[in-house]
Amino acid sequence: MLDQKVLSGEPIDVSRLIDGQKVGWFAVVLIFSTWLVMLTDGYELSALAFAAPALIKAWHIERGALGPVFGANIFGIMVGSILFGYIGDRIGRKRAILFGACWYGLLTLATIWTTQVHELLWLRFAAGIGIGGAVPNAFVLVSEFAPKRLRATWVTVMFTGYTLGAGFGGAVAVWLVPHFGWPAVFVVGGLAPLVVAASLAVVMPESLRFQVLRQWPQCGIVATARRLRPELSLEANVSFTVADERAFRTFTPRLLFAGRLRYITPALWLAYIANSMALFFLQNWLPVLIEAVGVPPRQAALMGTLFSIGGTAGGLALMRFVDRRGVLLITCLPVLGFPLVAALGMGLEAGWLMAAVFGVGFCVAGTQSGLNAVASMVYPTSYRSKGTGTAIGIAKIGSISGPVIGGMLLGAHLPVPELFRVASIPVIAVAVLSFILGKVYRPNVDSMDESVRETTPFSRAGPATEH
Numbered sequence: 001m002l003d004q005k006v007l008s009g010e011p012i013d014v015s016r017l018i019d020g021q022k023v024g025w026f027a028v029v030l031i032f033s034t035w036l037v038m039l040t041d042g043y044e045l046s047a048l049a050f051a052a053p054a055l056i057k058a059w060h061i062e063r064g065a066l067g068p069v070f071g072a073n074i075f076g077i078m079v080g081s082i083l084f085g086y087i088g089d090r091i092g093r094k095r096a097i098l099f100g101a102c103w104y105g106l107l108t109l110a111t112i113w114t115t116q117v118h119e120l121l122w123l124r125f126a127a128g129i130g131i132g133g134a135v136p137n138a139f140v141l142v143s144e145f146a147p148k149r150l151r152a153t154w155v156t157v158m159f160t161g162y163t164l165g166a167g168f169g170g171a172v173a174v175w176l177v178p179h180f181g182w183p184a185v186f187v188v189g190g191l192a193p194l195v196v197a198a199s200l201a202v203v204m205p206e207s208l209r210f211q212v213l214r215q216w217p218q219c220g221i222v223a224t225a226r227r228l229r230p231e232l233s234l235e236a237n238v239s240f241t242v243a244d245e246r247a248f249r250t251f252t253p254r255l256l257f258a259g260r261l262r263y264i265t266p267a268l269w270l271a272y273i274a275n276s277m278a279l280f281f282l283q284n285w286l287p288v289l290i291e292a293v294g295v296p297p298r299q300a301a302l303m304g305t306l307f308s309i310g311g312t313a314g315g316l317a318l319m320r321f322v323d324r325r326g327v328l329l330i331t332c333l334p335v336l337g338f339p340l341v342a343a344l345g346m347g348l349e350a351g352w353l354m355a356a357v358f359g360v361g362f363c364v365a366g367t368q369s370g371l372n373a374v375a376s377m378v379y380p381t382s383y384r385s386k387g388t389g390t391a392i393g394i395a396k397i398g399s400i401s402g403p404v405i406g407g408m409l410l411g412a413h414l415p416v417p418e419l420f421r422v423a424s425i426p427v428i429a430v431a432v433l434s435f436i437l438g439k440v441y442r443p444n445v446d447s448m449d450e451s452v453r454e455t456t457p458f459s460r461a462g463p464a465t466e467h
Contacts (some may be wrong), residue, residue, distance in 0.1 A: 011141040011241040014212055019147040026205070028230050031154060032144055033204040034138040035161035037101055040193040041138075042165025042308075043130050043172075044104050048124060049284045050301060051170035051185040053291065054177045063288055065117055067407015071400045072121045076128020077135075077304040078396030084133025085389020089251075093141040093385065094206040096133060101171065101197040102343055103130030111412055112183035132396070135162070136389035139376035144207040144384070145228070148414065149323060152373040155368045156319035159369050160312045163361075167308025168281060170301040209381045212240045231330060238381060242381065251383045256390065261439040265352030265387075269394045271433035272371055274426040277333070277398030277405075278341065279364050281423050286357070287418055289344075295353070306354060307361035315365020328438025334431035337363025341424035345417030371395075398426070421444060 021027070048055075052066055080100065088096035107127035115122045139155055146154040169185060177183035208228060211221045219236070226234050256265050286307055291300040314333060321329045340359045349355060372392075379387030402423075409419055 002004045009069065010465065011239040012223075012225070012234075013238050013243045013287055014208055015241075015242060016026045017225065018145060018208070019149075021147060021228055022093045023150070026230075027145075027154070030142065030205060031158050033200045034142055034158045036095070036132055036200065037097055037138055037193070038159060038161030039165040039168070039253040040075035040101065040189070041131055041134050042162035043168050043192065043319060044108060044127065044165075044189050045077075045162075046166040046169045046283060046304070046308075047108070047185050048120075048302065050173040051182040052097055052174070052288060053300075054182040058182060059117070060418070061117065061359065062411065064407045064411030067404050067411070068250065069117065069121045069124055070280075070403035070407065073124035073435070074280060074396050076125040078128075078393045078400065080129035080132025080133075080197075081136055081389045081393035081396065083129065083389075085136055085386045085393070087133065088137040088140065088385035088389065089383060093137045094146070094204050096137040096385070097204070098197045098201060100130040100133030100137070102192040103127075105130075105135070105190050105193035105197070107190075108186050108193075111186040127185040129419035132393070136375075136392045137385055139156035139372055140384050140388050143373075144209045144381060145205070151377055152319045152370075155373040155376055157373055159315060163308045163311040163315065163365055163369070165308075165313075165446060167305035170287070170303075170308075171303035173301045175314070179191050181238050207381075208240075209242055210321055212242055213381055234377045238338040243401045250411070251386060253390075254381070255383060256387055260440065261378065263390070267433055267437040267440060268371065268375060268378070269390055271430055271437055272375070272391060272395035274429040274433060275364065275367050275371060276396070277402040277426045278423055278430070279402070280399040281366055281402035281406045282341070284362065285406045285410070285419075288410075289419060290353075290357075295350075299350075303354065303357050306357050308365065310358035310361025310363075311365020311369070312361075313358075314362035314418075315369030317362075318366055318370055319373060322373065326438060327370070327374055327441050328366075328435065329372075330367060330434045331431055331438060333367045333370070334427045334434060335362040337367070341427055342421050345420035347417075348437075357455045364427065366435065370434070374437065374441065402426075 025291055027066065046067065048066070052063075056066070084096050084100055085098075087289065104127045107123055107130065111120065111123050111127070114123060142154050143151055169189075172188050174187055176188070206220070207229060208214075208221065208224045210216075211224060221240060222234055222236055222238065225238075226232075229359045255261075264350055287300045287304045290303045291346075295303065318329065318333060337360060340356055341365060343356050344353070344360065375388045376384070376389045405422075406419070407420065414422075
């Protein structure tokens, strides 16, 4: 038992310490802290979509003119996901999260002074770097503190902040834009992450696994362990180890394809790309497209919020089953989502349209939550931020192409029903790829040890050996 290990002076296994925790205040603070960051992050991502109708009218531009701006924002997120993956593995998950939040908060505030499309494009690209940086590190931080039996659930609960934040822009647009114009969306989006980052600088914990592997100061490690397990009597000089993981001397990209990861990583990346293509097409263009089929602007904005609420419900409904039954269950959502996406352009009555929008969010955004949970679990601590960040970065190939293709199709005056049928195609691909991922990823098998044996020298976790 852990109490006996403390008394005997033996090193404490961090993994057992984490898995043995009771869900209490530490878990609440951890999840709520990252949830708040995700709330502001999701809002940032959708801010332009909800400001777009008013901005198009104010600047007297075509709807398709904002397509490159949407794409630039997502390209910035792609760069930030990969860049901050390396930063998070160097300076810590917490610091990377808060740095990213301050970054996109300040740049979003600067958006209110733009007057031309090219200015907006560059600012949204720059803000996207910070947006992309916060997300993978939040996934990793929660995953590294979650007991194995609850990892997918904790990550998904945290990610509900992202999906709710993405929909919150609709409410802001409805309440504030009629009185203050489109800049009001970006004022809220700029101030919120700055306030959140300042508030969480003290209360958000740093990953215990990361601290032990990187040999951070003993006092900080013990303080975090005491917060995690307050019922244990931990002496100031107690030592810790991460016995079920290896500390890598160096990181090379080929580690992402070592051992069983040679199958897991490609399946994860391709599923991410396909689902992101559908998700970001819908998330960015849904208010405009819904308005184009005759729905009043106010109701169209609220439809976007309903889409995000559906995504939140989908992720929560799925994750307890994933924790208990495995990743294969993710396949159910895209199978159901494909016909619903196509149905959005069929001229449904208001009630049925609202139900379809909710269902599409439930399936498409819910699938994204499932992929996020998997991405934060399959890589070892030494390069988990890099692996997760790279996967999320690769996903932006779909995130970029979805809105840009949507803008091109809008510019070509393609009928709205046809647009929604096009958006349903990648959802079919997600169903196939998530089925493959569920078959090759078995969390109960230690694929990390297999990958290590095949690729690189290692040492037992405890001393930091990554340079």
